[in-house]
Amino acid sequence: MKTPSVPEDREATAAGLLLGAARHSAGRTTAVFLCSAASAVASLALPAVLGRTLDLLLRRSPDADPWLLACAAVIIAEVLLDAAVALLGGTTSARSAAWLRARGVGRLLAAWPGHASRFPPGDVAVRLTANATEASTAPVSAATLGASILAPAGAVVALFLIDPWTALTFLAGLPLLVLVLRAFARGSSDSVASYQRVQADIATRLVEALAGARTIAAAGTEARDRDRVLAPLPELAAQGSRMWRIHGAAVARSGVLMPLLTVAVLAVGGIRLASGDMSVGELLAVGRYAALAAGVGTAAGLLGSLIRSRSAARRAAELMALPAMTYGARTLPPEGRGTLELRGVSVRREDRTVLAGVDLTIPGGTSVAVVGRSGAGKSTLAAVAGRLTEPDGGTVLLDGVPLGALRRDELRREVGHAFERPVLFGATLGEALAGGSPMTEERVRAAARAASADSFVRLLPRGYATAPHAAPLSGGELQRLGLARAFARAGRLLVLDDATSSLDTVTEHQVERALARDVRHGTRLIVAHRLSSAARCDLVIWLEEGRVRATGPHEELWRSEEYRALFAPPELTSPELASPELAPPHGAPTEPAAPDLVPAAASQTDEYAHRAPVPAPGHTAAERADR
Secondary structure: OOOOOOOOOHHHOHHHHHHHHHHHOHHHHHHHHHHHHHHHHHHHHHHHHHHHHHHHHHOOOOOHHHHHHHHHHHHHHHHHHHHHHHHHHHHHHHHHHHHHHHHHHHHHHHEOHHHHOOOOHHHHHHHHHHHHHHHHOHHHHHHHHHHHOHHHHHHHHHHHHHOHHHHHHHHOOHHHHHHHHHHHHHHHHHHHHHHHHHHHHHHHHHHHHHHOHHHHHHHOOHHHHHHHHHOOHHHHHHHHHHHHHHHHHHHHHHHHHHHHHHHHHHHHHHHHHHOOOOOHHHHHHHHHHHHHHHHHHHHHHHHHHHHHHHHHHHHHHHHHOOOEOOOOOEOOOOOOOOOEEEEEEEEEEOOEEEEEEEEEEEOOOOEEEEEOOOOOOHHHHHHHHOOOOOOOEEEEEEOOEEHHHEOHHHHHHHEEEEEOOOOOOOOOHHHHHHOOOOOOHHHHHHHHHHOOOHHHHHOOOOHHHOOHHHOOOOHHHHHHHHHHHHHHOOOOEEEEEOOOOOOOHHHHHHHHHHHHHOOOOOEEEEEOOOHHHHHOOOEEEEEEOOEEEEEEOHHHHOOOHHHHOOOOOHHHHOOOOOOOOOOOOOOOOOOOOOHHHOOOOOOOOOHHHOOOOOOOOOOOHHHHHHO
């Protein structure tokens, strides 16, 4: 599917997304860094103050008391700063997670439906919850990691100032530490990504099982489906074990290497003390600074957190990279009646052509049925007509204006939709039928009456104030509410994509009669599977393998045996066996027409595509709905 070209979104990459989260909480992230840096400075000052205090106490100097107070002040400051880092870090991560989730949901809902549907619901849930949480820790981890380097680096400088030999001893072991951290980073990145992928797979399977709970119960396959949902658990356990083995190996190696370096530094310091080149206080300071310098080994934990955040951000960034629907700035001409034009419209899905060079002109105010076998492209044509998908080629116009050039509010106000499986959003059924638009209660109820929904809604304990999830609705009742929502927002064009498939024939007849009489007059594009639906429309568009095979009134197309076969096997559409539901409409011939009476698909020059269709003699569209 072609989507409008948009400039590359820098924040659609994992690194850009993490930078965006850091900018969103820039003040708090800076505070975390400053508090961490101040804590590192306090930890660097403490050994020097302790060493100086010890030397003064050993000499019984009267100047020792102020230094003791200085020791206490530095210790208290370090504790308070660490507490501030913990508090600020938690709130910063929470703000970053909220920002990531809001951005992900916003981009997901603003994207073209065809693109967004590529992500299964369970996978989306993991990306917006667990992955967003892991990615949100990156700003704090980066700030803490940056500040944590100050203490080891300052400790090495302090060792040089006290005694260069101790500093050189410590630096001799750093190349080994670098190798340990490098191996950890490489191994962790792959294992974390695999773990998160399997985690999303389990969530997707679980959501599918919950959605099909009735099917599972009816088939008695609880054990089999439980095993199917949990089938990836061994791989999840393997990746989790691998992840922690890599982390444990890095911690163990650095945990052994750092104490050895500390012991080596103390040994050199002891030698320097024995030779008189170092005081007892300086030896104490050397020991403390060696321990601080060894703290560089704790960077493995923060580095692991950053690796998990980056991997999670990559998954979250895939949602952010979805191309958003774009709109123009034009409005429709006020005198327009809803004329719909498709000029050379083509749509491809992966390697398959769904619509191929469709040329149609549907006059304003016309009721049009779109028929064809399964896979002919009916729903795709409906989606293109309402701009829920963008064609790969060609143009769609409403009253002479390309749909892509219209303002968002103009397009969505004048083009309405009803679907086979409607979803109701809102705190109450009344809000759900209003569809987020300011609308009077009477208008909502009038739309519900037109859709034959008012009667059962009023029987609910709270009527229109009932929450959608609390209403026990059948499939047909849900479809009627979906139709009511579309009727309440009906504009110049109303697209009904198999929106009456769950209705019984009596209710469908009532709805179609109300659509013709009680709903704002405009163009109707109806994806139809029932013969009665096609018979009541002014015009029929017959699709076959993505092309328009013919257009015309149902009465004329009924002459074709192949057209009649769309609705039932040939033996059921013969004049002798036809039921009232399957019989040809009043006045239609029962014998197959000559080939030249059915417009050819290749020419696409049928007169009904270029002028208002002529209803059956003696019958208006409203009268047809009454038949």
